[in-house]
Amino acid sequence: MKYAIVTGASRGIGKAVALKLSTLGYHILINYQSNDAEASKTKTEIDVAGGEASLLKFDVSNRQEVEASLTGWLNQNPDAYIEILVNNAGIKDDVLMMWMTDQQWDSVIDTNLNSFFYVTRTILNRMLVQKYGRIINMVSLSGLRGLPGQMNYSAAKSGVIGATKVLAQEVARRGITVNAIAPGFIKTDMTKDLNEKDLKSMIPLQRFGTPEEVADLTAFIASNKASYITGQTISINGGIY
Numbered sequence: 001m002k003y004a005i006v007t008g009a010s011r012g013i014g015k016a017v018a019l020k021l022s023t024l025g026y027h028i029l030i031n032y033q034s035n036d037a038e039a040s041k042t043k044t045e046i047d048v049a050g051g052e053a054s055l056l057k058f059d060v061s062n063r064q065e066v067e068a069s070l071t072g073w074l075n076q077n078p079d080a081y082i083e084i085l086v087n088n089a090g091i092k093d094d095v096l097m098m099w100m101t102d103q104q105w106d107s108v109i110d111t112n113l114n115s116f117f118y119v120t121r122t123i124l125n126r127m128l129v130q131k132y133g134r135i136i137n138m139v140s141l142s143g144l145r146g147l148p149g150q151m152n153y154s155a156a157k158s159g160v161i162g163a164t165k166v167l168a169q170e171v172a173r174r175g176i177t178v179n180a181i182a183p184g185f186i187k188t189d190m191t192k193d194l195n196e197k198d199l200k201s202m203i204p205l206q207r208f209g210t211p212e213e214v215a216d217l218t219a220f221i222a223s224n225k226a227s228y229i230t231g232q233t234i235s236i237n238g239g240i241y
């Protein structure tokens, strides 16, 4: 059985990615932080559709938790072939810089940027030994363009874009590709307080995207068909520059 680990797979984009990858025959490791009910729903939907999934609850922003949980799972499953890692878990906490607290800076950097380092280095060795892997990092339009009120979030996502470029070069010879996906406005809990009617005038395609549209792109990048794409940041945002 081939495995795919998706962080933040209890809701939103991560859930759609988990469901999509399960239809391609992967056993999905569903990571999440706290929402047991939604994580169980993701697993049930995969089970009902005939797929396989396990829950792996840990806080991606906590170095010790990531190591204990992921290393523990790897030790218990020494033969598991982890083909895909989707670093998707993320949060935002928007405020202008002059009012940003240490806590707002730290939590957004820890969850969106440091998590990439903690989770990826734990899984990377298995992929290096396998000589195959797909690492996909969910970043954001905000990390490419920089959006006022999101300095912590834009900085974190830009950091992951830089890390994507470097890691892609470091592991390419081992058959591992590393790419980032940069969504624009996607309909999830993260954007539920935004008014689509007001914002759609800045989107050429005149609407928010769906988690399933991001999942389809993720599945392509995770597939063999994308073997010559690495170190890239691919936008999916309805045409915003």
Ligand code: NAP
Pocket: 007, 008, 009, 010, 011, 012, 013, 014, 031, 032, 033, 034, 035, 036, 038, 058, 059, 060, 061, 088, 089, 090, 091, 111, 138, 139, 140, 141, 182, 183, 184, 185, 186, 187, 188, 189, 190, 191
């Ligand atoms: P969402 O609906 O708010 O879901 C967030 C997911 O991340 C949940 O599964 C949540 O788990 C998990 N999570 C949050 N903090 C975590 C932590 N410390 N440890 C483990 N899991 C954690 O978010 P989304 O809109 O799907 O966003 C997914 C990714 O896409 C994020 O990286 C986000 O920055 C990026 N993105 C989203 C948009 C958009 O418009 N929605 C646009 C650009 C980029 P619980 O359920 O347990 O809380």
